[in-house]
Amino acid sequence: xxxxxxxxxxxxxxxxxxxxxxxxxxxxxxxxxxxxxxxxxxxxxxxxxxxxxxxxxxxxxxxxxxxxxxxxxxxxxxxxxxxxxxxxxxxxxxxxxxxxxxxxxxxxxxxxxxxxxxxxxxxxxxxxxxxxxxxxxxxxxxxxxxxxxxxxxxxxxxxxxxxxxxxxxxxxxxxxxxxxxxxxxxxxxxxxxxxxxxxxxxxxxxxxxxxxxxxxxxxxxxxxxxxxxxxxxxxxxxxxxxxxxxxxxxxxxxxxxxxxxxxxx
Amino acid sequence: xxxxxxxxxxxxxxxxxxxxxxxxxxxxxxxxxxxxxxxxxxxxxxxxxxxxxxxxxxxxxxxxxxxxxxxxxxxxxxxxxxxxxxxxxxxxxxxxxxxxxxxxxxxxxxxxxxxxxxxxxxxxxxxxxxxxxxxxxxxxxxxxxxxxxxxxxxxxxxxxxxxxxxxxxxxxxxxxxxxxxxxxxxxxxxxxxxxxxxxxxxxxxxxxxxxxxxxxxxxxxxxxxxxxxxxxxxxxxxxxxxxxxxxxxxxxxxxxxxxxxxxxxxxxxxxxxxxxxxxxxxxxxxxxxxxxxxxxxxxxxxxxxxxxxxxxxxxxxxxxxxxxxxxxxx
Amino acid sequence: xxxxxxxxxxxxxxxxxxxxxxxxxxxxxxxxxxxxxxxxxxxxxxxxxxxxxxxxxxxxxxxxxxxxxxxxxxxxxxxxxxxxxxxxxxxxxxxxxxxxxxxxxxxxxxxxxxxxxxxxxxxxxxxxxxxxxxxxxxxxxxxxxxxxxxxxxxxxxxxxxxxxxxxxxxxxxxxxxxxxxxxxxxxxxxxxxxxxxxxxxxxxxxxxxxxxxxxxxxxxxxxxxxxxxxxxxxxxxxxxxxxxxxxxxxxxxxxxxxxxxx
Numbered sequence: 001x002x003x004x005x006x007x008x009x010x011x012x013x014x015x016x017x018x019x020x021x022x023x024x025x026x027x028x029x030x031x032x033x034x035x036x037x038x039x040x041x042x043x044x045x046x047x048x049x050x051x052x053x054x055x056x057x058x059x060x061x062x063x064x065x066x067x068x069x070x071x072x073x074x075x076x077x078x079x080x081x082x083x084x085x086x087x088x089x090x091x092x093x094x095x096x097x098x099x100x101x102x103x104x105x106x107x108x109x110x111x112x113x114x115x116x117x118x119x120x121x122x123x124x125x126x127x128x129x130x131x132x133x134x135x136x137x138x139x140x141x142x143x144x145x146x147x148x149x150x151x152x153x154x155x156x157x158x159x160x161x162x163x164x165x166x167x168x169x170x171x172x173x174x175x176x177x178x179x180x181x182x183x184x185x186x187x188x189x190x191x192x193x194x195x196x197x198x199x200x201x202x203x204x205x206x207x208x209x210x211x212x213x214x215x216x217x218x219x220x221x222x223x224x225x226x227x228x229x230x231x232x233x234x235x236x237x238x239x240x241x242x243x244x245x246x247x248x249x250x251x252x253x254x255x256x257x258x259x260x261x262x263x264x265x
Numbered sequence: 266x267x268x269x270x271x272x273x274x275x276x277x278x279x280x281x282x283x284x285x286x287x288x289x290x291x292x293x294x295x296x297x298x299x300x301x302x303x304x305x306x307x308x309x310x311x312x313x314x315x316x317x318x319x320x321x322x323x324x325x326x327x328x329x330x331x332x333x334x335x336x337x338x339x340x341x342x343x344x345x346x347x348x349x350x351x352x353x354x355x356x357x358x359x360x361x362x363x364x365x366x367x368x369x370x371x372x373x374x375x376x377x378x379x380x381x382x383x384x385x386x387x388x389x390x391x392x393x394x395x396x397x398x399x400x401x402x403x404x405x406x407x408x409x410x411x412x413x414x415x416x417x418x419x420x421x422x423x424x425x426x427x428x429x430x431x432x433x434x435x436x437x438x439x440x441x442x443x444x445x446x447x448x449x450x451x452x453x454x455x456x457x458x459x460x461x462x463x464x465x466x467x468x469x470x471x472x473x474x475x476x477x478x479x480x481x482x483x484x485x486x487x488x489x490x491x492x493x494x495x496x497x498x499x500x501x502x503x504x505x506x507x508x509x510x511x512x513x514x515x516x517x518x519x520x521x522x523x524x525x526x527x528x529x530x531x532x533x534x535x536x537x538x539x540x541x542x543x544x545x546x547x548x549x550x551x552x553x554x555x556x557x558x559x560x561x562x563x564x565x566x567x568x569x570x571x572x573x574x575x576x577x578x579x580x581x582x583x584x585x586x587x588x589x590x591x592x593x594x595x
Numbered sequence: 596x597x598x599x600x601x602x603x604x605x606x607x608x609x610x611x612x613x614x615x616x617x618x619x620x621x622x623x624x625x626x627x628x629x630x631x632x633x634x635x636x637x638x639x640x641x642x643x644x645x646x647x648x649x650x651x652x653x654x655x656x657x658x659x660x661x662x663x664x665x666x667x668x669x670x671x672x673x674x675x676x677x678x679x680x681x682x683x684x685x686x687x688x689x690x691x692x693x694x695x696x697x698x699x700x701x702x703x704x705x706x707x708x709x710x711x712x713x714x715x716x717x718x719x720x721x722x723x724x725x726x727x728x729x730x731x732x733x734x735x736x737x738x739x740x741x742x743x744x745x746x747x748x749x750x751x752x753x754x755x756x757x758x759x760x761x762x763x764x765x766x767x768x769x770x771x772x773x774x775x776x777x778x779x780x781x782x783x784x785x786x787x788x789x790x791x792x793x794x795x796x797x798x799x800x801x802x803x804x805x806x807x808x809x810x811x812x813x814x815x816x817x818x819x820x821x822x823x824x825x826x827x828x829x830x831x832x833x834x835x836x837x838x839x840x841x842x843x844x845x846x847x848x849x850x851x852x853x854x855x856x857x
Contacts, residue, residue: 035779039779042783042786042787043786045800045801046786046787046801049797049798049799049800049801049802050791050792050796050797050801051792051796052796052798053652053796054648054649054652056652057648057651057652059648185634185637189637189640189641192641192642192644192645193641193644193645197645198645198646198648202647202648203644203645203647203648204647204648207640207643207644207645207647208644210644211644211645329698330697330698330857331694331697331698331856332857333857347857350857351700351701351702352700354698354699354700355700357698359694359695359698361691361694361695362691365690365691365692365693365694365695366690366692366695367616367620367686367687367690367692368690369619369620369623369624370616370619370620370623374616374619377612378612378616379695381608381609381611381612382609382612382695382696382698382699383699383700384601384605384608384700384701410623426695
């Protein structure tokens with residue numbers, strides 16, 4: 001496919017087209033997006049009102065307010081809602097037979113996957129922007145400024161690609177919407193077992209070990225430093241690099257599953 | 266005129282157990298049942314025939330106290346379905362469309378629950394439950410979850426459940442929709458037996474002409490919430506006109522046959538080697554026709570009597586056909 | 596007179612049968628109850644793990660994080676169990692089985708009571724799961740058997756409350772989907788309460804919201820036996836909160852049922 005460029009261009013156009021379809025689908029279901037915003041906001045509001053005293057604990061990072069501290073975690077949580085939707089939607093297409101029709105049409109295969117992921121990534125960026133604005137309105141501060149905010153937004157998009165790719169390969173393998181949907185609680189727990197809501201330095205035992213080796217922590221920690229400490233190129237690169245690497249792995253996994261499925265059928 | 270008199274006589278010497286006067290139900294702008302009058306006598310099998318969405322189920326739901334009428338009155342077993350709903354529920358058995366059965370329970374568990382719901386003492390509930398299972402042929406399957414039952418088995422269990430408290434009046438809402446022909450016939454057999462052996466009054470709705478014809482002593486045809494025809498299937502069909510009798514004979518006897526047949530009804534068009542008339546009096550007259558022909562030395566080679574069907578009745582009443590319009594759901 | 600008595604006996608039997616039926620459904624498909632067990636256990640793991648350092652702060656009320664979080668997890672699980680009981684009713688409504696129940700002679704009140712009873716029993720499952728799980732990880736019960744009893748009373752009755760609220764919504768919307776909304780409401784109601792920290796830790800709007808949230812009283816009732824001895828002064832506000840919530844939600848549910856089924 002990457003041998004001749006017209007094909008590649010066609011694939012690009014098709015990806016954009018299918019991204020658009022995915023976006024339209026999502027927006028039509030704004031009710032589905034809304035909980036993804038409200039829930040993390042509620043948690044942020046409650047946590048910043050009840051965890052004020054934890055800032056004084058020895059080992060808690062130097063931070064102005066719990067609101068600043070929790071901003072990265074809230075954004076990660078918000079985009080994780082609906083991150084699996086690229087997979088559930090694909091599974092639904094498979095269940096409905098729409099997928100078979102797409103397969104039979106001259107659209108090349110990979111854009112079918114990338115289109116959905118692209119849609120989810122755009123939505124994630126939108127959610128991140130909305131959340132940042134709300135946090136700022138309530139007095140949060142991003143020390144790294146606009147550049148830092150941009151890194152956060154990009155990281156949110158990449159994270160959705162990473163989770164979405166995983167959900168898609170599950171969708172292709174199981175062909176069941178329910179099975180893909182069932183991974184959501186897992187992601188929810190994974191976020192809790194990270195530094196998203198509390199510093200790992202204050203955790204203990206096996207839980208701390210889990211949290212410290214959690215890719216979510218690797219992503220949240222550098223963003224958090226951008227928010228509470230200020231600009232650092234190393235942090236910016238780490239924040240982007242971790243989800244980028246994971247998404248390369250998961251998306252190619254999804255593409256491989258697709259090709260395997262095509263070969264077997 | 267005579268039918269009015271007949272109706273009056275029937276009302277006098279038989280107890281009416283289902284009675285509706287101007288029964289009406291609307292859902293917003295939609296008029297589901299548009300002022301129907303009904304009278305079903307004790308021991309009757311009454312059929313409510315109509316296409317999907319004609320208002321049959323809505324009418325049954327009102328008669329069985331599950332839905333409040335917008336207007337009009339109804340009495341079942343002599344009790345008002347609105348003000349004496351609890352009394353009504355004691356005397357009726359109901360098998361609703363799609364066999365409303367919890368797939369996670371076994372046949373036995375459902376029967377036991379149903380018995381408790383109707384306040385039947387445990388021992389008699391057990392005996393009665395076994396008897397009913399036996400009767401509907403589900404004894405062997407009674408400890409299996411209903412989710413594993415076939416469509417026919419579900420309907421039969423549903424029927425057994427609706428009979429646990431020995432109701433005087435049985436409502437069956439589309440009892441055989443979606444069933445295969447064998448299961449359908451088996452269910453008909455059971456309903457017929459209930460009616461003849463136990464004198465249970467049966468009120469059934471159906472969209473199948475054959476079912477109405479087979480089971481019901483009297484039917485009402487409902488369309489767009491209104492009853493458009495009512496009577497026994499035979500009377501309704503007779504009202505369409507005489508059935509067509511077609512007889513194959515040796516062509517040289519054609520004239521002789523024609524003159525014999527003209528005494529029994531008016532000529533109808535027929536192809537070569539055949540004579541056809543509209544036979545006044547229907548089936549009962551066939552033997553007479555054959556005898557008359559033989560007397561004149563005309564040998565009957567083949568004979569067909571095409572009776573008007575309920576579909577003809579439906580078509581005549583509504584301008585549409587019911588047959589072929591049936592859409593088996595799922 | 597005797598007919599009134601037998602009517603009451605019938606009502607009691609119907610309610611018991613409906614309740615039993617729910618339990619049989621669990622036995623028939625145990626998978627149905629798995630989320631109700633897993634979810635609160637996972638919550639306990641997450642909250643105790645992430646926020647274990649809260650015990651180091653002066654005035655937290657306990658030095659054992661399990662003692663604080665387990666009752667919260669158990670209540671959350673119980674509430675989901677209560678809503679799950681409404682799920683069975685939603686199945687009935689969608690599959691038409693509800694009609695069969697409505698064709699029962701006599702009052703519809705036992706139908707409601709049966710479902711409510713089922714929700715209370717169902718709540719025992721997550722409560723027990725969380726209790727023993729946390730005990731295994733180091734939770735202690737300084738309040739003794741009465742403390743455990745307080746936990747069970749709080750969880751079962753809060754399950755009843757949310758079952759009733761769920762029924763109000765179900766009778767109005769008539770779909771299984773309406774319960775999704777219910778779970779979000781339930782999570783929020785417990786979240787804006789003393790689930791993770793005591794009232795003294797809170798400030799601003801949350802302090803006020805948590806103080807007037809009746810669930811705070813229920814949480815304190817359920818948790819007291821794990822922080823120290825059971826005291827009447829902590830017990831009665833919880834009981835009053837449960838009773839008044841049940842009363843209001845019960846009235847609304849009863850009205851909804853009567854409206855749904857004439």
